Amino acid sequence: MSTLKNRKVLWGAVRMFAAVAVMSLFMVVRAQAAIICLDPGHGGAGTSGAGALYPPYMEKQLNYAVASQVKSELEAAGHTVYMTRNGDVSLGLDQRAAYAKSVNADLLISIHFNSSGAHDKFGSEVWTSMFGGHRTTGYALGNSVLSQLTGLGFASKGVKTKLGNSGDYYGIIRHGVSFGIPTIIIEHCFMDNPIDRAIMESKGLPALAHADAVGIGNYISSVGGVVPKSDPVVFAEGTTAAGGAGAAAASDPFKTKYGFPKDASGNVTYTDGSGGTAVFTAAEWNKLLGLWNYTGDPEAFLKQQSAADLKTLASR
Numbered sequence: 001m002s003t004l005k006n007r008k009v010l011w012g013a014v015r016m017f018a019a020v021a022v023m024s025l026f027m028v029v030r031a032q033a034a035i036i037c038l039d040p041g042h043g044g045a046g047t048s049g050a051g052a053l054y055p056p057y058m059e060k061q062l063n064y065a066v067a068s069q070v071k072s073e074l075e076a077a078g079h080t081v082y083m084t085r086n087g088d089v090s091l092g093l094d095q096r097a098a099y100a101k102s103v104n105a106d107l108l109i110s111i112h113f114n115s116s117g118a119h120d121k122f123g124s125e126v127w128t129s130m131f132g133g134h135r136t137t138g139y140a141l142g143n144s145v146l147s148q149l150t151g152l153g154f155a156s157k158g159v160k161t162k163l164g165n166s167g168d169y170y171g172i173i174r175h176g177v178s179f180g181i182p183t184i185i186i187e188h189c190f191m192d193n194p195i196d197r198a199i200m201e202s203k204g205l206p207a208l209a210h211a212d213a214v215g216i217g218n219y220i221s222s223v224g225g226v227v228p229k230s231d232p233v234v235f236a237e238g239t240t241a242a243g244g245a246g247a248a249a250a251s252d253p254f255k256t257k258y259g260f261p262k263d264a265s266g267n268v269t270y271t272d273g274s275g276g277t278a279v280f281t282a283a284e285w286n287k288l289l290g291l292w293n294y295t296g297d298p299e300a301f302l303k304q305q306s307a308a309d310l311k312t313l314a315s316r
């Protein structure tokens with residue numbers, strides 16, 4: 001029965017079966033894959049782009065180390081991954097989001113480590129947009145990552161949103177969602193706090209990065225590899241009805257945004273919550289504002305610090 005014609009039919013069937021098998025394998029992989037833009041927070045020469053500082057840790061370095069490993073792990077899982085910065089370079093938050101848009105990212109994930117003025121705060125937290133589908137996606141993705149980080153021993157402070165005076169408070173989120181890209185900030189832990197620091201040092205940064213990669217991968221699997229599209233969220237500067245922290249910017253040239261007295265030369269007299277005071281030159285004050293510029297409302301952060309800590313930072 002083995003005629004030439006039968007052999008041809010048989011081989012045709014085998015080839016077709018093989019092609020279908022390869023194609024469906026490819027589709028399974030494709031269906032679970034996403035384009036992810038990772039944003040290692042901060043960056044830039046010396047301490048100017050350091051983000052949080054707590055010797056021997058510089059936040060920008062921790063962020064970069066973690067993001068690099070998350071990239072490798074997600075790529076190994078079949079995802080396409082980009083990073084907003086390669087190396088220790090300074091980038092604006094708008095530039096980072098524009099880059100995510102340029103690579104057609106499904107998600108923008110900004111990698112950070114936290115610190116607090118009194119070193120008494122601890123726990124992992126994720127920030128996301130307050131608006132529409134961005135919030136839904138950010139909550140699901142954020143909770144997936146937090147469930148992995150708590151597995152390492154960190155306390156979860158949850159997925160949070162914060163309104164600023166022109167949309168979302170945090171710049172990377174505001175810019176990310178303005179391009180229609182669901183965006184989150186992962187604050188892994190407070191690197192200046194004994195509780196968090198003990199976990200970070202005993203588990204090691206690779207364990208934190210692995211937690212991120214698993215959390216992100218699980219979220220993408222949960223939506224079948226197709227991250228829901230969300231409309232761009234854009235506010236004109238200062239138009240969010242509810243206002244926000246520091247919505248009333250200083251119109252008095254002799255006061256800072258939050259009302260610290262400023263003399264004609266720009267020297268600012270700062271008083272902290274415990275009554276400690278310090279006087280900063282205009283240059284020092286601007287330098288301090290620069291440290292928290294990424295938040296979109298630097299003075300709001302600055303005013304949570306002690307006068308003594310700020311004096312140290314200003315002289316660094």
Ligand SMILES: [Zn+2]
Nearest residue numbers: 041051112113
């Ligand atoms: Zn940061």
